[in-house]
Amino acid sequence: MAVLKLTNRPHIISSATVVGNHEHEGPLKDYFDMYDKSNEFGQNTWEKAESEMNKNALRLCVEKIGLKYHDIDLLFGGDLLNQCCGTTFGVKDSNISFYGIYGACSTFTLGLSLSAMCVNAGYYKRCASTASSHFCTSERQFRTPVEYGGQRSPTSQWTVTGSGCVILENDKDKNGVYVNEVMAGKIVDLGINDVNNMGAAMAPAAHDTLKNYFLESGNKPSDFDIIATGDLGYEGYQILKDMMKKDDIILGDNYTDCGLLIYNRERQDMHAGGSGCGCSAVVTCGYFFDLFKQNKIKDMLIISTGALLSSTSTMQGLTIPGIAHLVRLTKD
Amino acid sequence: MAVLKLTNRPHIISSATVVGNHEHEGPLKDYFDMYDKSNEFGQNTWEKAESEMNKNALRLCVEKIGLKYHDIDLLFGGDLLNQCCGTTFGVKDSNISFYGIYGACSTFTLGLSLSAMCVNAGYYKRCASTASSHFCTSERQFRTPVEYGGQRSPTSQWTVTGSGCVILENDKDKNGVYVNEVMAGKIVDLGINDVNNMGAAMAPAAHDTLKNYFLESGNKPSDFDIIATGDLGYEGYQILKDMMKKDDIILGDNYTDCGLLIYNRERQDMHAGGSGCGCSAVVTCGYFFDLFKQNKIKDMLIISTGALLSSTSTMQGLTIPGIAHLVRLTKD
Numbered sequence: 001m002a003v004l005k006l007t008n009r010p011h012i013i014s015s016a017t018v019v020g021n022h023e024h025e026g027p028l029k030d031y032f033d034m035y036d037k038s039n040e041f042g043q044n045t046w047e048k049a050e051s052e053m054n055k056n057a058l059r060l061c062v063e064k065i066g067l068k069y070h071d072i073d074l075l076f077g078g079d080l081l082n083q084c085c086g087t088t089f090g091v092k093d094s095n096i097s098f099y100g101i102y103g104a105c106s107t108f109t110l111g112l113s114l115s116a117m118c119v120n121a122g123y124y125k126r127c128a129s130t131a132s133s134h135f136c137t138s139e140r141q142f143r144t145p146v147e148y149g150g151q152r153s154p155t156s157q158w159t160v161t162g163s164g165c166v167i168l169e170n171d172k173d174k175n176g177v178y179v180n181e182v183m184a185g186k187i188v189d190l191g192i193n194d195v196n197n198m199g200a201a202m203a204p205a206a207h208d209t210l211k212n213y214f215l216e217s218g219n220k221p222s223d224f225d226i227i228a229t230g231d232l233g234y235e236g237y238q239i240l241k242d243m244m245k246k247d248d249i250i251l252g253d254n255y256t257d258c259g260l261l262i263y264n265r266e267r268q269d270m271h272a273g274g275s276g277c278g279c280s281a282v283v284t285c286g287y288f289f290d291l292f293k294q295n296k297i298k299d300m301l302i303i304s305t306g307a308l309l310s311s312t313s314t315m316q317g318l319t320i321p322g323i324a325h326l327v328r329l330t331k332d
Numbered sequence: 333m334a335v336l337k338l339t340n341r342p343h344i345i346s347s348a349t350v351v352g353n354h355e356h357e358g359p360l361k362d363y364f365d366m367y368d369k370s371n372e373f374g375q376n377t378w379e380k381a382e383s384e385m386n387k388n389a390l391r392l393c394v395e396k397i398g399l400k401y402h403d404i405d406l407l408f409g410g411d412l413l414n415q416c417c418g419t420t421f422g423v424k425d426s427n428i429s430f431y432g433i434y435g436a437c438s439t440f441t442l443g444l445s446l447s448a449m450c451v452n453a454g455y456y457k458r459c460a461s462t463a464s465s466h467f468c469t470s471e472r473q474f475r476t477p478v479e480y481g482g483q484r485s486p487t488s489q490w491t492v493t494g495s496g497c498v499i500l501e502n503d504k505d506k507n508g509v510y511v512n513e514v515m516a517g518k519i520v521d522l523g524i525n526d527v528n529n530m531g532a533a534m535a536p537a538a539h540d541t542l543k544n545y546f547l548e549s550g551n552k553p554s555d556f557d558i559i560a561t562g563d564l565g566y567e568g569y570q571i572l573k574d575m576m577k578k579d580d581i582i583l584g585d586n587y588t589d590c591g592l593l594i595y596n597r598e599r600q601d602m603h604a605g606g607s608g609c610g611c612s613a614v615v616t617c618g619y620f621f622d623l624f625k626q627n628k629i630k631d632m633l634i635i636s637t638g639a640l641l642s643s644t645s646t647m648q649g650l651t652i653p654g655i656a657h658l659v660r661l662t663k664d
Contacts, residue, residue, distance in 0.1 A: 002405060002429070004455055045648050073334060074516055082414040083642035084434045085650075088519060092640075092653050097334070097516035099442055099657075100434040100640075102416045110431055114446070121453035123336055141644075184406055184429035187420060308424075308432075310415035312473075316377050318417075321424050325431075 002183070003216045009178040009332070010119040013126075013169045014067075015285035016060035018053040020135065020161025022270070023282065026263045031286035032162075033060050039136065039161050046136035047081060047089075053163035053278075054079070054090025054132045061128065061165040069094040072167065073124035076111035078102050079132045079277050080159075082141065086132050090163075096128070104306030105202075105231050106185065107131040108281040109325040112166060116179035116327070119170040132163035133276030142195070142311055155197040157233045157275035160262060164281025174332075177292045180299075181217070181328035185209040187308060189321035195314050198275060199236025199259075202305040205322030206232060207243040209303055213326055214249055221251055225297035226288065229324070230280035230304035231259040233273035258283035280304040288329070298331045334515070335548045341510040341664070342451040345458075345501045346399075347617035348392035350385040352467065352493025354602070355614065358595045363618035364494075365392050371468065371493050378468035379413060379421075385495035385610075386411070386422025386464045393460065393497040401426040404499065405456035408443035410434050411464045411609050412491075414473065418464050422495075428460070437534075437563050438517065438638030439463040440613040441657040444498060448511035448659070451502040464495035465608030474527070474643055487529040489565045489607035492594060496613025506664075509624045512631075513549070513660035517541040519640060521653035527646050530607055531568025531591075534637040537654030538564060539575040541635055545658055546581055553583055557629035558620065561656070562612035562636035563591040565605035590615035612636040620661070630663045 017032045024035040034056055036042075041052035054077065062069060075094070078101040079086035091098060103110035111129030118127050136146050138159040144150045168179065188208045192201040206229050214220060221227060232240055237257045244251050258280045259273035284302055291297045305324045314320075349364045356367040366388055368374075373384035386409070394401060407426070410433040411418035423430065435442040443461030450459050468478050470491040476482045500511065520540045524533040538561050546552060553559060564572055569589045576583050590612045591605035616634055623629045637656045646652075 002456065047644055047648060048650075078434060080415070081642065082644060083412070083436065083640065085640070085642045085645045088640040088653055089645065089650060092519040092521055095518055097518050098655065099446070099516055100655075102410060102432040102434040104415065114431070117453070117455060118449065121449070121455075123449060123453075124334065184431055186427055186429050187424040189424055308415065308417070308420040310413065310417045312379055312414060313417045313421065316379060318421060321420055323430065323432075 003213060004182050006116055006120040006179055008120045008170055009172055010116040010168045010170050011174045011176050011178045012166050014061045014065045014167040015289050016057050016064060016165045017282040017286040018057045018163045019282055022268060023160060023162050023262060026268060028262055028287050031290055032282060046134055050086035050132055050134035050137050051090035054087055054130050057163040057165040058091055058094060058130055061167055069096055072096045072126050072128045074118060075128045076101050076114050077130040078107040080104060080138055087130060103323060104308055105275055105277050106304040106306030106323050106325050107277040109302060109304035109327045112327050113182035113325055115168045116182060119168045122170060126167055126169045128165060128167045130163060130165045131277040131281040133159050133278040135159045135161045138276060152271055153196040155235050155272050157198055157259060157272045158270040159276035160274045160278040162278030162282040164285035166285060177289060177329055177331050179327055180330040183209060183213050183326040185324040187321045187323050189319050191319050193319045197235060198307045199233040199272060200239055201307045201320035202322040203232055203236040203239035205324040206240050206303055206305050209324040209326050211247055224254060224299050224301055226300040227255045228302050229257045231275035232257045232305055233259040233275060235272050292331050300329050302327050302329060335545060336514050338448055338452040338511055340452045340502055341504055342448040342500045342502050343506045343508050343510045344498050346393045346397045346499040347621050348389050348396060348497045349614040349618040350389045350495045351614055354600060355492060355494050355594060358600060360594055360619050363622050364614060378466055382418035382464055382466040382469050383422035386419055386462050389495040389497040390423055390426060390462055393499055401428055404428045404458050404460045406450060407460045408433050408446050409462040410439040412436060412470055419462060435655060436638030436640055437607055437609050438636040438655050438657050439609040441634060441636035441659045444659050445514035445657060447500045448514060451500045454502060458499055458501045460497060460499045462495060462497045463609040463613040465491050465610040467491045467493045470608060484603055485528040487567050487604050489530055489591060489604045490602040491608035492606045492610040494610030494614040496617035498617060509621060509661055509663050511659055512662040515541060515545050515658040517656040519653045519655050521651050523651050525651045529567055530639045531565040531604060532571055533639045533652035534654040535564055535568040535571035537656040538572050538635055538637050541656040541658050543579055556586060556631050556633055558632040559587045560634050561589045563607040564589045564637055565591040565607060567604050624663050632661050634659050634661060
């Protein structure tokens with residue numbers, strides 16, 4: 001494991017977010033670019049709706065800064081759907097060279113890391129990355145179709161309906177938010193097999209990545225304005241704090257989780273909080289980048305967290321391995 | 333789209349292959365490191381068998397050159413299974429930092445490209461990449477379980493049971509095979525929707541990548557000892573030749589397809605040839621690298637081809653987009 005310092009400061013020159021109804025009704029609603037109350041985005045299946053979100057997130061991200069698709073040299077993207085079809089069918093007509101990625105809910109920082117690494121090395125002028133999830137596609141694929149009205153357990157999380165997109169450019173003279181460091185996570189499997197408690201399955205991976213980051217970098221939690229995990233939710237958030245504490249690393253008030261920020265626990269009945277590839281994607285692309293813009297924060301860690309299971313692996317009695325990829329975002 | 337020249341010559345320092353019964357009975361049998369006639373690899377489900385292949389390919393690849401897992405800085409990997417579980421459960425105990433990728437059957441050159449790019453940039457000393465597929469997991473997931481004994485159409489291909497792994501290192505002083513150039517493909521969708529004819533769905537993507545490669549690089553087909561597509565099979569092989577001919581690019585006797593090489597059409601009843609992430613992975617890691625070693629070839633293009641569909645996208649009436657990623661392999 002190694003912290004990779006990107007010395008050429010790959011800048012985030014644009015970001016865009018598309019969300020569904022509950023995200024639009026949540027505390028971060030003002031930070032998102034586009035929403036559809038029906039969660040359908042004009043499509044006749046939930047899967048096509050997810051693709052439509054990706055299409056719009058990419059389109060908005062490019063248009064916002066007056067670019068065209070052909071100005072983007074390489075696109076990374078992935079989602080939770082089988083064979084990542086939410087991304088494929090969303091981005092295919094853009095005609096941008098494409099590398100598909102899969103990191104479950106850690107996809108956002110995985111794509112952000114690879115984009116930053118490519119731009120930092122001077123391989124390409126501009127790279128983009130998308131990540132998405134949709135509550136209804138996830139419920140159907142991993143649990144039961146929403147139309148069945150299945151009961152949810154208190155530890156279960158709510159998959160965010162959302163897509164986030166970023167564009168990075170290598171321009172040392174630019175000011176703004178850049179990817180300062182990245183760190184690829186390891187697959188960590190402590191034997192959790194409760195598919196209704198993803199927070200517990202992913203927290204050990206976040207612990208492994210964060211602990212090693214502080215160890216290798218020499219930085220400490222208080223050096224950052226925000227340390228945010230991707231989608232540990234209420235369960236995983238507390239587990240991670242407890243695990244870090246055992247290593248004498250205290251995560252203070254600057255530690256949060258995107259899954260806690262996106263919904264209002266009192267007003268919205270989302271059980272243990274948000275999850276999904278879209279969770280850390282839209283919270284970072286919408287909310288955190290805005291905090292940077294307003295100079296409210298200057299330096300943060302975002303650690304998207306993924307649960308690497310499938311319904312087949314669960315039915316075959318396997319555990320739920322987790323993974324967590326870290327990105328340090330800094331403002332010039 | 334852009335041809336990326338890797339000037340620091342990221343060398344392939346090790347490769348390993350694990351295959352199933354039919355691959356072991358095919359014309360390339362002597363080039364593979366490990367096989368299991370039962371295709372089960374000691375496991376009680378086909379999915380676990382696929383993971384076991386990945387585990388062994390990675391283990392052999394590392395052991396062959398006297399390394400340990402902790403000598404590998406970053407691992408890329410992916411497969412065809414939902415949520416890439418064939419890879420996750422195969423590599424998780426290695427404790428190597430891991431970035432998951434998804435490119436359907438183009439996964440091998442996708443992982444090889446990213447590994448080479450990381451090593452070339454000096455980000456990591458050694459990167460590895462795995463890709464796998466298993467006939468029985470693919471049949472069950474995309475078509476019907478093999479135990480049902482379904483009939484196959486003449487244009488259908490046989491998913492290769494196999495896993496290939498490579499390790500790359502940045503060492504300019506080394507001799508051997510290195511990744512000279514990489515080119516990320518675009519998603520190409522000409523509206524093919526016959527799930528029993530993947531060759532036709534993927535050939536347009538191979539055409540797009542190859543045509544643009546020759547255009548941008550200034551190279552011509554006769555400059556290479558071998559030009560090999562991943563798994564177009566008999567159908568796609570001919571379609572690609574025809575499409576290239578319309579652009580006045582003649583693919584001659586040096587053009588082949590991994591899906592044609594891996595089985596004997598007369599002796600083995602594999603219909604239109606091999607396919608799957610494992611196809612280009614084991615043919616390249618086994619056969620092509622051996623040709624390099626024996627100095628029979630010095631310069632080749634490998635273009636793994638992927639069909640970006642899922643059974644859900646097909647059931648919802650969507651087409652089959654294709655993608656093809658190119659890697660130029662050269663010997664010092």
